Amino acid sequence: MPLPGAKRWLLLGIALAVLVSCFSAQFNRYYLGVAVDVGIAIILATSLNLINGHTGQFSLGHAGFMAVGGYFSAWISLKIGPVDHASWYFPLSLLAGGLVASLVGLMVGVPSLRLKGDYLAIVTLGFGEIIRVVVQNTEAVGAASGLKDIPKYTTLGWAFGLAVVTVYVISSLVNSTYGRGFIAVHDDEIAAESNGIDTTRTKVTAFVTGAFFAGIAGGLYAHHKQFLSPTGFDWVKSIDIVVMVILGGMGRTAGVIAAAVLLTLMPEFLRDFAEYRMIIYALLIILLMLLRPAGLFSIPLKRRPTT
Amino acid sequence: MSAPLLDLQQATIKFGGLTAVSELTTSIGEGELVGLIGPNGAGKTTAFNMITGVYQPTSGHIRFAGKCTRGIKPSKLAALGIARTFQNIRLFGSLSVLDNIRVAARLHNKHGYTSALWRGKSWKSAEAETEKHALELLEIFDLAKDRDEMAKSLPYGDQRRLEIVRALATRPKLLLLDEPAAGMNPSEKDDLMKLIRFIKERYNLAVLLVEHDMKVVMGICERIAVLEYGRMIAEGTPKEIQRHPKVIEAYLGAAAVVS
Amino acid sequence: MHFLQQAINGLGLGAIYALIALGYTMVYGVLRFINFAHSDVLMLGAFTGLYAAPRIGKLCGPESVTGAILVFIVAAAVCAAIGMTIERLAYRPLRNRPKLTVLITAIGVSLLIEFTGQNEKFFGSAPQAFPKLLPEKSMQMGSLLVSSNDVLTIAVTIILLIAMWFIVQKTRMGTAMRAVSFNQQAAALMGVPVDRVISFTFGLGSALAAIAGILYSMKAPSIEPLMGVQPGLRAFVAAVLGGIGNLPGAVLGGVLLGLLETFAGGNEYLSTYRDAIAFGILILILLFKPAGLLGRATIEKV
Numbered sequence: 001m002p003l004p005g006a007k008r009w010l011l012l013g014i015a016l017a018v019l020v021s022c023f024s025a026q027f028n029r030y031y032l033g034v035a036v037d038v039g040i041a042i043i044l045a046t047s048l049n050l051i052n053g054h055t056g057q058f059s060l061g062h063a064g065f066m067a068v069g070g071y072f073s074a075w076i077s078l079k080i081g082p083v084d085h086a087s088w089y090f091p092l093s094l095l096a097g098g099l100v101a102s103l104v105g106l107m108v109g110v111p112s113l114r115l116k117g118d119y120l121a122i123v124t125l126g127f128g129e130i131i132r133v134v135v136q137n138t139e140a141v142g143a144a145s146g147l148k149d150i151p152k153y154t155t156l157g158w159a160f161g162l163a164v165v166t167v168y169v170i171s172s173l174v175n176s177t178y179g180r181g182f183i184a185v186h187d188d189e190i191a192a193e194s195n196g197i198d199t200t201r202t203k204v205t206a207f208v209t210g211a212f213f214a215g216i217a218g219g220l221y222a223h224h225k226q227f228l229s230p231t232g233f234d235w236v237k238s239i240d241i242v243v244m245v246i247l248g249g250m251g252r253t254a255g256v257i258a259a260a261v262l263l264t265l266m267p268e269f270l271r272d273f274a275e276y277r278m279i280i281y282a283l284l285i286i287l288l289m290l291l292r293p294a295g296l297f298s299i300p301l302k303r304r305p306t307t
Numbered sequence: 308m309s310a311p312l313l314d315l316q317q318a319t320i321k322f323g324g325l326t327a328v329s330e331l332t333t334s335i336g337e338g339e340l341v342g343l344i345g346p347n348g349a350g351k352t353t354a355f356n357m358i359t360g361v362y363q364p365t366s367g368h369i370r371f372a373g374k375c376t377r378g379i380k381p382s383k384l385a386a387l388g389i390a391r392t393f394q395n396i397r398l399f400g401s402l403s404v405l406d407n408i409r410v411a412a413r414l415h416n417k418h419g420y421t422s423a424l425w426r427g428k429s430w431k432s433a434e435a436e437t438e439k440h441a442l443e444l445l446e447i448f449d450l451a452k453d454r455d456e457m458a459k460s461l462p463y464g465d466q467r468r469l470e471i472v473r474a475l476a477t478r479p480k481l482l483l484l485d486e487p488a489a490g491m492n493p494s495e496k497d498d499l500m501k502l503i504r505f506i507k508e509r510y511n512l513a514v515l516l517v518e519h520d521m522k523v524v525m526g527i528c529e530r531i532a533v534l535e536y537g538r539m540i541a542e543g544t545p546k547e548i549q550r551h552p553k554v555i556e557a558y559l560g561a562a563a564v565v566s
Numbered sequence: 567m568h569f570l571q572q573a574i575n576g577l578g579l580g581a582i583y584a585l586i587a588l589g590y591t592m593v594y595g596v597l598r599f600i601n602f603a604h605s606d607v608l609m610l611g612a613f614t615g616l617y618a619a620p621r622i623g624k625l626c627g628p629e630s631v632t633g634a635i636l637v638f639i640v641a642a643a644v645c646a647a648i649g650m651t652i653e654r655l656a657y658r659p660l661r662n663r664p665k666l667t668v669l670i671t672a673i674g675v676s677l678l679i680e681f682t683g684q685n686e687k688f689f690g691s692a693p694q695a696f697p698k699l700l701p702e703k704s705m706q707m708g709s710l711l712v713s714s715n716d717v718l719t720i721a722v723t724i725i726l727l728i729a730m731w732f733i734v735q736k737t738r739m740g741t742a743m744r745a746v747s748f749n750q751q752a753a754a755l756m757g758v759p760v761d762r763v764i765s766f767t768f769g770l771g772s773a774l775a776a777i778a779g780i781l782y783s784m785k786a787p788s789i790e791p792l793m794g795v796q797p798g799l800r801a802f803v804a805a806v807l808g809g810i811g812n813l814p815g816a817v818l819g820g821v822l823l824g825l826l827e828t829f830a831g832g833n834e835y836l837s838t839y840r841d842a843i844a845f846g847i848l849i850l851i852l853l854f855k856p857a858g859l860l861g862r863a864t865i866e867k868v
Contacts, residue, residue, distance in 0.1 A: 007426055058666055111853050117665050118600055122806075123852050126845040133842040169424060176423035176430075177437050180410040184399045191397035194359060196385035196414035196477050205420065239673060246670065251401075278681040285674030290659055293667045 021157020061128025069215020101215025249295030580824020605798020611776025649772025809861020
């Protein structure tokens, strides 16, 4: 059954975002930053969820699309210089980043999505790394030393609002007759093809959509941290996002959002154990796979609602 | 005599050195119920895969509704009116029973990506229509009560039936059934035979049936084609096939022909 | 003669890649799974060598041949044990789960080893110098300058390859390995102890990786916990290039990649894109000839 009143939730979420941004000056700078991180993580996880979770294509190069979007929108911001009305300019810059990222997603997706499982994972990993290396060698965006002094246009309002938009888009897509096609491709490609679903087109569509939002997340990130470095978008970052999707239950949007929040906040809680943070993280991945590969937030398979 | 719905002319498929199907020539007219039988490995499922576009014939022609099917993807052929079920049931396991039908009906649903996002009035009514038709189909085949169950949690016989109903949701002109009676007990097989006859009448389909159970095949097929090692060795009515020496030899060995 | 010089260097590098690639390909052959943690076993081998060498040096005298051989053996044994333990604890429980689950577990294991290694309580992230196992000489052969390390590497690799060939073709365990790689179920039904075969495969591959790790460290300026990532990646590409699952393919791929990289490294423009070249080759093979140079493509049954 199509998501009832989805548009209503969207408008509510955007209204809330606007409200929050009005008061954001009151919040603690630090916590504000973390909240923005959470918003960005939600966008990344939800967008990857469409590709990995719903459509079942194992992409390990999501960080590459984030890099493309981030660098492109940051580059435009720096080229244009200080802007009077950032609230008009910023969404356009983000959109541009998203579109370029989706274009790259198209270029990567079309050849790669013929492959399955392990092979697809490696090819997407490879593409992600190639993007990183290309950025690392491009003087125009700072090469290895990175891109500095990016203006701080990202506010909690933008991060939160765009997270809401992303969740709305992905959920609405999937919760429609059209969108059930994604899950059908995930379940059985051959059966899907035989029942009139163009599997290649479906996979590429998921890929390009996911890349678009990763690009937007990248743009938000760039104008938040105000500094971009190619090493921040390597395969480890891609794994970070993949872990969020798996932890959340590969396809369960609510679970993936929860996982994104949890994993972004976790380093904050583990402040005291900073030394062991990465070791704990690696152990978490292993234990998760061994004990609960369906994710922390998955409902037992017996009954699953139509949406 | 009207042009056949499905027409195979010398359709051959080779995998490396192995010729799986060799110069298959036969045709199926609208509304006909044809059986395809043969010992294991005779190439029956491979023939299905050729007809549905999963494999491309190495030589020969296949025409559906007058159109040559070479190079057309299975999803496009489904849109043209060829539907199938599989030897090993291939349902969309994580989707509900209702969604399995809905997603097959997607073929005839004009609303795509942008509509799903905008969620306007016409999209809403189209979605409601799709759901209504899906439920109707499920009702007819006594699966409506399970509409929200996950497809893979259904009992075996229901899963087989669901797969057939899903194929019907694509509004085919030709339905290919690959061993639909596999794993069924005699009373289930009787129900299956009734089901196939019912479908054929009600939806005016042509049906091509691959099946090992002779009672089923002889019971409902108007015509039968027999494959052995990829070649067609006989074609005719059930009575003719039962007495055909080549067929008896293929199944029971040369010695049996004598008796 | 510049070309021949580079060829020899390339062979030396390729030999190391071949040794590591064999490990990847053997495990893929038996389990249809890419062991992401393999590159870290290489690193563990190097560090075992780091700790073992001074102690063995006290026994056998510095820079002695017996000492060097002992270091290799100790590292190989330790890493074989580690490899088998990883398989037993992290991969075997997931034998019947979807491939993606094991893949991610392997990534987790790899990250675990790397991060633990980087922790100050273990190896620490700072590079450390690798002790000299054997005297290093540069030998003049005509106009070519050949390092004794390269000669050693190539010699050791050839010996190991012959040993591998013998094991896989002529021993019962080797036959069992081949049986399992063709059809695990059938092999089990025929009485092949599949679990033991898989353990053995991991042990063997890890031992090779350890030896490769020490050979690599002898040429490298220093070692550190992330040292396995780059060679491991290249060796993986080599295994895919040769046809993953195919043993001679791994060797062929390793040598080819070693040569390609050495020649490219000499070229000024290409050297900055070194990483991308390996990935580029990987992507090209997977897109155009996923079975690799010597591999066989598998057809999915509909």
